[in-house]
Amino acid sequence: MYTDFFGFTEKPFSLVPNPNYLYLSYKHGHALTFLEYGLAEKVGFVMLTGEIGIGKTTLIRHMLNKIEDDMDVAVIFNTNIMSTDLIHMILDEFEVEYTDGIGKAKALNILYDFLIEKYADKRKVLLIIDEAQNLSDEVLEEIRMLSNLQTDEDMLLQIMIVGQPNLRDKIQDPGLEQFAQRISVSYHLSAMTQEETGAYIAHRLKKAGGGPEIFSMEFVEKIFEVSGGIPRTINLLCDAALLYGYADSTKEIGLDILEQVIEDKGGMGVFTKQKLNNTAETILKDDSQEKLKDKISKLELRTEQLARAMNGQLKRTESRAEFCRDEMVSTLKSQLEAERKRSAGLEYMYGKLKGKYDFFTQFKRVQ
Secondary structure, eight states, rough: OOOHHHHHHHOTTTTSSGGGGOOOEEEEEEEEHHHHHHTTTTTTTTEEEEEETTTTHHHHHHHHHHHOOEEEEEEEEOOOOOGGHHHHHHHHHTTTOOOOOHHHHHHHHHHHHHHHHHHHOOOOOEEEEESGOOOOOOHHHHHHTTOOOOSSSSSSSSEEEOOOOOHHHHHHGGGGGHHHHHHHEEEEEEEOOHHHHHHHHHHHHHHHTGGGGBBBBHHHHHHHHHHHTTTHHHHHHHHHHHHHHHHHSSSSOOOOHHHHHHHTTTTOOOOOHHHHHHHHHHHHHSOHHHHHHHHHHHHHHHHHHHHHHHHHHHHHHHHHHHHHHHHHHHHHHHHHHHHHHHHHHHHHHHHHHHHHHHHHHHHHOOO
């Protein structure tokens, strides 16, 4: 609607993830480097986390556009699934044919054959799982088991999991320790700075055929304040501000228009950093001392439970180490005993041969 008015070729602040509009802030650039390293080095698991709207999907799509032709990629978005459905879903995403109704074991064999075939053709296989924070512990364990699909030298399947910050908290659970150990590369994508926010807005305006002069400096500063440097919120506010500017027939968008946008959008789904902070302060003020004590008590209990879990794991590790030591000593003793018997046998044979040699020597001298 407003594109012609401002001279844009397209909407600069669309909410649809578009890799062509990717702005590589310092953190986004680091995240991309980590992801590309994980793929290049053929590590097993790669994890990317970040707040809602931080640009994870855009970054992944940008990376996929750069992937070489020798890689097959499948992306899973629906993560509210049962563990029994995972393998079938992976086969579907890779467009591998199979008979409906087959069990998990048969489906796993089909997937393994598919991976072996790709490996023989010197092709890489990448599975990306988005919104991974929704996965149950059982499904995460199934995913971990997929890392066992490998040759003596290479992983047959690389896996990239992408999710919100609570994904990091989830895999720190003691019950998912083995899964956490499989993650070779991970990066947490955080919000942009105020300077990066201004550069981000200018970048998108330029991409759409406009210029940064459309927004005032005060506008950009306020955008950062209320968005917290989250790209999706920035896009939503800037898009609305351009629409308001078009309605007012002004091509210079100032702070007054943005404040009107924020006021009107207050009940329409714009949750800004400022609002979140205000909400947190209200909760703290209204919370009674007893409730705070209860929260502290629960936190202490959780700490004790984690400590017991860690101590239990340490004892099991020490027990396994002691068992391995005793087993090694027993093996060495057996090998030593066998070597002694072998040595005694060799000495016996040597004595017999030497006796025959001495006899024939003396017999020859008598002749």
